[in-house]
Amino acid sequence: MMAEPTEIQSILGLDVSRDTVTLCDGRRHTVTVANEADALRAALQPYQGTTTLAVCEATGGYEDILLGVxxxxxxxxxxxDPAKVKAYIASFGKRAKNDPIDARWLSRYGRDRATTLPRWQPADPTQQKLELLVARRLDLVAMRVQEQNRLKAPRSRLIADNIRDHLAELERHIEALNAEIDTLIGESRDLALRAQQLRSVPGVGPVLAPLLLAVIPELGTLNRRQVASLAGVAPHPKDSGKANWHRSTTGGRRQIRPALFIAALAACRGDNPLAVAYKALLKAAKPKRVALTAIMRKIITIANARVRDAVRHQMK
Incomplete structure (x- = not known):
């Protein structure tokens, strides 16, 4: 059973690299072991059954063995989040960096914020696979755009056939990924239900629905402000004293905003309540950019509400 935040008495900082993990238990003493299950198990065994919280950074997968142990x-x-840890260290004006120093900082970061840090839980295998497939599809689509731009370049005529062959290959891989994503969602009752609700929102198509399921798995558990912020469409105040500057929409998970923009364009061209709302905003002299952002925010908040209601109904 996992210890509750209030029970935590010591913090274990763990700096992860491809080959090694450096441990610091809050004191200046550190130890480095191989990033292998047996070595980590032996090093962490003394902390089993104690009121210890382990803190590591996301490293693109190199931390998976450690988290499993x-x-x-x-x-x-x-x-x-590495960015949050980096900002925390910078707030002390420190610049020195190596594995033992990073492990000590992670221990200190955990000590200062132990009561508010969410505990890591293993991802559902189906959700994890969906995230990997969608991320791979995004990579291939980005490659396709790059190749299409190269094909249009005036000096690419001599290699045009090679570029076209690569584009055709990318198209085959993207279509195969689309089919695999659709099959994966169809085989999961929960994902299929969520996808059905997402597709019922104007503008949300076969590309955006899996993207939302993969990048914002929290859909249905957030309030409208939280989901808008995660999608990068929440207007953040920028006021100071008597000065009131323009509120911009920044932050969020970077993959969502471009796809939401395309969805908003599609919704505004259709015959639905969102198109009516868009025209009303334009009639009220709102700039098109502001009006489209408002529709993007409506799409994600409606999607969140519909997923929430569907899941609650299923649980009854």
């Missing part, structure tokens, strides 16, 4: 030993863990 921590789960096996029932040691609660937090996988920190």
């Amino acid at each position: 921590l789960l096996e030993l029932a040691i609660p863990a937090h996988r920190a």
Whole structure:
């Protein structure tokens, strides 16, 4: 059983690299072990059954073995956002960096914020696979755009056939990924229900629905402000004293905003309540950019509400 935040008495900072993990238990002493299950199990065994919280950074997958061992030993863990840890260290004006120093900073970061840090939980295998497939599709689509731009370049005539062959290959891979994503969603009752609700929102098509399921798995558990912020369409105030500057929409998960923009364009051209709302905003002299952003925000908040209601109905 995972220890509750109020029970945590010591913090274990773990700096992860491809080959090694450096541990610091809050004191200046550190130890480095191989990033392998047996070595990590031996190093972490003394902390099993204690009120210890392990803190590591997300490293693109190199932390997976460590998190698996921590789960096996029932040691609660937090996988920190590297940007937040970097900002925390910078707030002290420190610049020195190596594995032992980073491990000590992670321990200190965990000590200062232990009561508010969410505990890591293993991802559902189906959700994890969906995230990987959608991420791969985004990569291939970006490659396709690059190749299409190269094909249009005036000096690419001599290699045009090679570019076209590569484009055709990319198209085949993208179509195969689309089919695999659709099959994966169809085989999961929960994902199929969520996808059905998402597709009922004007503007949300076969590309955006899986993207939302993969990038914002929290859909249906958030309020409208939280989901708008995660999607990068929440207007953030920028006021100081008597000065009131223009509120801009920034932040959020970067993959969502471009897709929401396309969805908003599609919704505004259709015959639906969102198109009516868009025309009303234009009639009220709102700039098109502002009106489209408002429709993007409506799409994600409606999607969140419909998924929430469907899941609640299913649980009854």
